[in-house]
Amino acid sequence: MDLLSQLALDKIGFALAALANLVFFLLIVVTRVKNLPRFLLLSWALISIVWSVFYMLSKAPAYSNTASLILESSRNLILLLFLLSALGQKNQRFWQLLQSQSVITLILLSSIWLVLSKWQLISVNLMFTGSLALYIFQLALLEALYRKAAENRWQYKPLVLSISVCTLFDFILLAEAALFGQIDAQMWAARGFICAAMIPFLVIAIRRIQAWGISVYVSRDIVLQSTLVLTAGLYLCLIAIAGFYIRYIGGQWSNLVQAIFLVLGFAMLAGMLLSGAFRRRLKVFIEKHFFANKFDYRIKWLELTRQLRLVDISKPEQYDTILHAWLNAIGYNRGCLLRVGNNADVIPLACVNRVSLSGSEKALVQRYIEKFAHQHWIVDLTDYTDPFTQQHLNQRDVDIQLILPIHSESKLWGLCLINTPEVDRQKLNWELRDYLMLVTEQIANYLMLMQASKTLSENAQFAAFSRMSAFVLHDLKNVKAQIDLMLQNSVKHKTNPEFINDSFDTLAAMQQRLANMLSQLGNKRSASADQTIFKAADVVQQIINQRCAAKHPIPQLTIDSDAQLSVNKERFASVVYHLIDNAQHATQADGWVSVTISSDALYLTLEIADNGCGMSADFINQRLFKPFDSTKGNAGMGVGAYDALHFAEQHSGQLHVSSKEGAGSTFTLKLPRYQPVKSSNNKDC
Numbered sequence: 001m002d003l004l005s006q007l008a009l010d011k012i013g014f015a016l017a018a019l020a021n022l023v024f025f026l027l028i029v030v031t032r033v034k035n036l037p038r039f040l041l042l043s044w045a046l047i048s049i050v051w052s053v054f055y056m057l058s059k060a061p062a063y064s065n066t067a068s069l070i071l072e073s074s075r076n077l078i079l080l081l082f083l084l085s086a087l088g089q090k091n092q093r094f095w096q097l098l099q100s101q102s103v104i105t106l107i108l109l110s111s112i113w114l115v116l117s118k119w120q121l122i123s124v125n126l127m128f129t130g131s132l133a134l135y136i137f138q139l140a141l142l143e144a145l146y147r148k149a150a151e152n153r154w155q156y157k158p159l160v161l162s163i164s165v166c167t168l169f170d171f172i173l174l175a176e177a178a179l180f181g182q183i184d185a186q187m188w189a190a191r192g193f194i195c196a197a198m199i200p201f202l203v204i205a206i207r208r209i210q211a212w213g214i215s216v217y218v219s220r221d222i223v224l225q226s227t228l229v230l231t232a233g234l235y236l237c238l239i240a241i242a243g244f245y246i247r248y249i250g251g252q253w254s255n256l257v258q259a260i261f262l263v264l265g266f267a268m269l270a271g272m273l274l275s276g277a278f279r280r281r282l283k284v285f286i287e288k289h290f291f292a293n294k295f296d297y298r299i300k301w302l303e304l305t306r307q308l309r310l311v312d313i314s315k316p317e318q319y320d321t322i323l324h325a326w327l328n329a330i331g332y333n334r335g336c337l338l339r340v341g342n343n344a345d346v347i348p349l350a351c352v353n354r355v356s357l358s359g360s361e362k363a364l365v366q367r368y369i370e371k372f373a374h375q376h377w378i379v380d381l382t383d384y385t386d387p388f389t390q391q392h393l394n395q396r397d398v399d400i401q402l403i404l405p406i407h408s409e410s411k412l413w414g415l416c417l418i419n420t421p422e423v424d425r426q427k428l429n430w431e432l433r434d435y436l437m438l439v440t441e442q443i444a445n446y447l448m449l450m451q452a453s454k455t456l457s458e459n460a461q462f463a464a465f466s467r468m469s470a471f472v473l474h475d476l477k478n479v480k481a482q483i484d485l486m487l488q489n490s491v492k493h494k495t496n497p498e499f500i501n502d503s504f505d506t507l508a509a510m511q512q513r514l515a516n517m518l519s520q521l522g523n524k525r526s527a528s529a530d531q532t533i534f535k536a537a538d539v540v541q542q543i544i545n546q547r548c549a550a551k552h553p554i555p556q557l558t559i560d561s562d563a564q565l566s567v568n569k570e571r572f573a574s575v576v577y578h579l580i581d582n583a584q585h586a587t588q589a590d591g592w593v594s595v596t597i598s599s600d601a602l603y604l605t606l607e608i609a610d611n612g613c614g615m616s617a618d619f620i621n622q623r624l625f626k627p628f629d630s631t632k633g634n635a636g637m638g639v640g641a642y643d644a645l646h647f648a649e650q651h652s653g654q655l656h657v658s659s660k661e662g663a664g665s666t667f668t669l670k671l672p673r674y675q676p677v678k679s680s681n682n683k684d685c
Contacts, residue, residue, distance in 0.1 A: 010185075011056050013192025018052035020199040021045050027203060036094055040082040041206070047075050052192065073114050076134045079163070080106060083141040087148060110134070128178035135171040139164065152209075159205035162198035169194050304329050304439065313450050319350035322443060326404075326416055327352060329439045330426060334399070335418035340369060346415070354419075358397045365415060368403055373412045378436055379403040380428035401425060404436060406444045413444070479510050485550045506546055512570075532569045533674055536604055537562040537597050539569065543577050544595065552589040555580050555608075563599035564674040567651055575647045578640030579608050579667050586612035586665065603653070604673045611664040620657055644669065 025045035028038060051071045058068070084103060098104075113130045142160050149156040173191065177183045307325035311318050323337045334353035338346045346365055348356050357365065368379065371388065381389050382401055404416040426432050486503050493499035537559045544555050565572065583593045587610045596607040615624065625645050644667075648655040652672055659665035 010189040010192070013189060013196070014052045014056040015192070016196040017192040018049055018056060020196040021048040021052060024199050024202060025049060028206070036085045037082065039094065040078060040085055044075070044078045044082055047071070047078055048195070051075050052195070055192070069114055072131070073110055076131075076138070077107070077110050080134070080138060080141065083138065083145060083163075086145055087141065106137075128174045131174050132171060132178065135167050135174070138167045139171075142167070155208040156205065158201040158208065162201035162205070166195055166198055300329060300435075304442065308443070308446050311446070311450070313453055317350075318450065320352065322447065323350045323352050323416070326439065326443055327418060330418070330432075330436065331424065332401075332418045332420040333424075334420065335416060338365065338415045338417065340412050340414050349414070354399055358399075360397050361400060361417070364398060364400070365403075365417075368415070369412060372405065374410070376405060376407060376437065378405070378428065378433055382425065383428060402428065402436070404440050406440065406447065408444065408448050413447070416440070416443075479514065482506060482510060482547060489550075509546060531566050533564055533566050534569055535562055536565050536572075536606065539573050540576055540595060540597060540606070543573055543580065547577055548580050548584065551581075551584050553584065553587055553591050553593050553610075555584070555593040555595050558594065558596045560596065560598040562597060563604040565604060565671055566674040567671065571647060575644045575669070576606065576608075579644055579669070582640055583608055583610040583612065583665070583667070586610060586614075588612070599673055602672060603670045606669040606671075607666060608669075609664065609666040614661040614663050614665055615657075615659040616661050620659060624657065 025042065028041055028045065031038065054067060054071055081103065084100075088100075142164055146153060146156060146160045169191065173183065173187050176187070304325055307328060308322070311321045311325075319337055323335055326337075327333060327335050336348060336352075336354060336357065337350040338357075339349050340346055346357070346362065346369075368388070372379070379388055380386065380402055381398065383389055399419050400417045401419040402417070404418065405412055406414040406416065486506060489499065490503070537557075541557055544557055548555055580593065580595065587593055591611045593608070593610045596605075596609070598605045598607070625642050645655045647653075648669060648671065654668075654670045656668040656670075657665065658668075
């Protein structure tokens, strides 16, 4: 490469650097924030513009005159001050920075070096060596800044990268100059290009670093137009290269093929530039990948989650809370939440800062349902290019901007209609549409969860009612069995006075049992209600004599040691009767059923054993205590064992089962015995 070509590249490089620094300066100067980093960046960009223009117009070698020395020193000094301010305290003033000892020392040394270089009191090699010291200091400050950033290193990476590249290049350039006593012309020609190439990284860094508060704004339309121009330029270069190659290898038909190729290439370029779809896709791509989002999605998502937690499905204003969360997610102030019925009729669930639907709004909603019922399509009624919106331009009483669909299992479940004053309205672009779809999906899932919770709650209430009915029916069947037994025995013993007395006693017990059952159903009392103190052996003996003696085998009661209990007497009697009755059903008439009562200091133990058919381990684990699962067919309800286990657990007791198929079973019920409260009064002896 000859000297003329080097000089031309030199000028082009510094011209690009001047242009890049000018754009950088204008981007910063339009920001509203006023602080030390912004002031120093403006100063550095301004001096860099002068520096670039000077080398673009100057014919003298670098570092050969006073202007060059002053520009190089000033540019490096301002950059060092900027790095020192970035490492210093937040909200630091310029005069505070100048008063620091390190800055005073730096300015003093730079001035001494400038004086020595200007008056040529040192050799050229030493002059370049002194400049190397400044670049080493810059690299040290960059390394310290990167370490200090800690968790914010992602913000500072472009800044450190861009300045480090320029500093390292200048260091290599001056290191070679210090060695050979002159600057390499080819490396000097590359300096402007490198400085210009690093400016975009500085712009990215300033947008990222939140501590400085410098918000650089670049119009998206400008970026779009610039991208189109750059794309067109690259495309034309490729077309030119391809056309030259075709002409080079085309032979006789080269001119014809080249002309056809160029015309078709230009036609394709014109088609892309004039295509609205291409421009929209390119704009969306640029906005998605090169610009900050309109919303802080992390904060918005946390706010939405917190507001949805406030929803109480037991209160009537549950839908109002959901609608408020929906409106706050986008910053709107009024809306309406609708439920779509089976016949496409709409039911208002909640309205915020507005009345219910007007006639025109109902017609609008019906048309939306007819057209978009099976589509997740958000409609903006202020977008007059939409064919759906054009049908409703003249309707003045429509207080709706956005229609948001709520789908469940591919069906339209409901709609959310929102609006806000025109000054606060959001334009429905790709970003807002995606954001609203995410919010809608989240709220739709919550609405479906609420609906499922209500269904489960209703099913639980019906299940509780069914379970209560089963217990009532179980007790009624036992009462009926006693009445049947009395009627059977009355045929033989109706003239026997003792039988008549026993019958009246049995009727009194059944009447008391029915009264207790009705009282519990009416008052919904807990299991601990109506606790009485009684001896367990007396109740068990009464159950055997009055309710179990008519069925064989007749239980045999053994009392090792009796104790008092403090539980509901009727409930205890019912549980014991169910356990004894189950043992009688499982045992042949010629078998045996034994009931043993024992106690220790803490528990009373009731053991009911038989030599009946027994049970397998799988049956005990899977079916024995499962409600409504009976082996008696229509004769049983399958709640006896379940009720006994539930009764024992309610009173801090235990129910154990041991059984072997063909050998019998043993049920062991342990309940805490009644402990009288001892008096704490102490008398002096």
